Amino acid sequence: MNILISSTSGEPIYAQIVTQVRQLILQGELGAGTPLPSIRQLAKELQISVITTKRAYEELEREGLINSIVGKGSFVSGADQEFIKEQRLRILEMKLKEVSEESRQLGLSYAELAEMLKLIYEEEQE
Template identity: 90%
Template structure:
């Protein structure tokens, strides 16, 4: 498992870890039952705090993506991929609602917001 941490990103380190492990699971690169590195091992590899790694694993567990067993470690859960996708869609909807609220406060209309979204979406595909 190759996790890259960016110190220049505005995103907290634990959130970067969560996002990358989540992506590996949703893409099927980490399948049900796959063991994850121990909290201490991952912290050592990434040269970060054990507390940060623990927070990332706790978040993944809350999302139902991993299971942690005391004395054995953390493993990719056997959660249904559709269930996981549905959870992610709910989170996306919340973020989009925040974006809509912010755009309204800025006085953007629907067309301006969709133009901005389209531009950013197409820019990311290049």
């Protein structure tokens, strides 16, 4: 698991961990049952506080993305595929809102934006 922490980001370190692990899970790169590094191990690798790592794991557990078992560690939960799909759709909606706002600021029409999306979508399928 490769997590990159940015000290210049305005986002707290624990939130950076949550965002990156969430993304790995929702993209299917970390499947159900996959063990995560221990809290201490991840803290050591990232050279951060154990408290920060613990906070990130607690947040992921609240979201239902991981399960922590005392004495065994933390694992990607076996959340049903419908739940994971809903989470991914929510992320997609946020990205589309961002693209929509940017296109408005550039003065693009809906037709121009739709054409760009169509071209990119078709290009990816080749």
